[in-house]
Amino acid sequence: MPTYAFVTLDVFTDRPFGGNPLAVFTDARGMTDAQMQSLAAEMNLSETTFVLPPSDPANTARVRIFHRTGEMPFAGHPSIGTGYVLATLGHEGALSLEMIAGLVKVDIDRDGAGAPTGAVIAAPQALTTSADIPIDEVAACAGIGPGDVVTATHTPVLATVGVPFILAEVTGQALSRAEPDVAAFRKAEGGRPDLAGRYSLLLYARDGQDIRARMFAPLSGTYEDPATGSANATLAALLVSLSGVDQAAFTISQGVEMGRPSILKATARRTPDGVRATVGGGCAPMFRGEVTL
Structure with missing residues (x-):
């Protein structure tokens, strides 16, 4: 049976136990839709994300976002948190995440030593x-x-x-x-x-x-x-x-x-x-x- 790694983090804060919690499965290849939904329900957070290879190799990743009862086309704190996690795993520069609502660009904030501290995303659609x-x-x-x-x-x-x-x-x-x-x-x-x-x-x-x-x-x-x-x-x-x-x-x-x-x-x-x-x-x-x- 396959084993999948995940991390959790708090988003929109500079310290633990603030902000909005998020779970990120960093390699969801092989998961079914039903498994993703069940894991999101089990995590019981506002959203859980699942990272997959991009459809276009020019992009960083394809990301699916599930809340407790369904899938989201786009969401802010999952996009920021997933971008941050990918940066901690070694992805350099600006990231591009494929989502149902469109392509989400992520710019990583870093400290003086170059370590990621957060991120800024551009919403995929105009108002x-x-x-x-x-x-x-x-x-x-x-x-x-x-x-x-x-x-x-x-x-x-x-x-x-x-x-x-x-x-x-x-x-x-x-x-x-x-x-x-x-x-x-x-x-x-x-x-x-x-x-x-x-x-x-x-x-x-x-x-x-x-x-x-x-x-x-x-x-x-x-x-x-x-x-x-x-x-x-x-x-x-x-x-x-x-x-x-x-x-x-x-x-x-x-x-x-x-x-x-x-x-x-x-x-x-x-x-x-x-x-x-x-x-x-x-x-x-x-x-x-x-x-x-």
């Missing part, structure tokens, strides 16, 4: 927005009142740079007391077949370029996420798209209410094919192990 979401629906899902939703910049909206999220600005007090209502999520998701069974809600409160955020996706097994790179990259792109500026950078804190503080650095800029975003942060290695299937 698209597809629907405004009723305030009452968002408020019910988040366990807050409709008056807690801030609409000066935008109403709640469905947007994506590779994987869709519902983005809603709320007051700082509402952000602190928000708690997902699973029954409300089920009702809302039932009315949105376009979300393919993944109703993911990012709430944020903004103070200039500093943002506090929380992300809830309880129907996908993530009651609350400590750090959501893809959602915050989408948010950065949305804010630039609604502003008069050509580019902007944001510092985003997430996971504080969970006891897993995370810091995400997100940027967005206007390009000929739309608004493009990046997101980055530090990584802290945790465990190594293997499993025999």
Whole structure:
């Protein structure tokens, strides 16, 4: 029976026990889809990644991302964490990871001695927005009142740079007391077949370029996420798209209410094919192990 090695690490932090945990199977050749899904469920983390040879030898690797109940076309902290792990294994320079949503470019951050410390990724798609979401629906899902939703910049909206999220600005007090209502999520998701069974809600409160955020996706097994790179990259792109500026950078804190503080650095800029975003942060290695299937 084959044995597969894995590592775990915390992403969007510079120290252990913060940020968002991730498991990476560094050589998943020979695994079936069912085995990948079972391993992701067993790890019980927001996501687990599986590294495979690239379809195009010009790229670094093909990466599949699974959460507890399904596969993701793209996600931020798995892309950053997998890039970091590959860099620790000797991959030099910028990396290119093949994912369902497209090619993800990864630039590795290194310390003075050249050791990897984290990474920055470019989201695989330009921003698209597809629907405004009723305030009452968002408020019910988040366990807050409709008056807690801030609409000066935008109403709640469905947007994506590779994987869709519902983005809603709320007051700082509402952000602190928000708690997902699973029954409300089920009702809302039932009315949105376009979300393919993944109703993911990012709430944020903004103070200039500093943002506090929380992300809830309880129907996908993530009651609350400590750090959501893809959602915050989408948010950065949305804010630039609604502003008069050509580019902007944001510092985003997430996971504080969970006891897993995370810091995400997100940027967005206007390009000929739309608004493009990046997101980055530090990584802290945790465990190594293997499993025999």
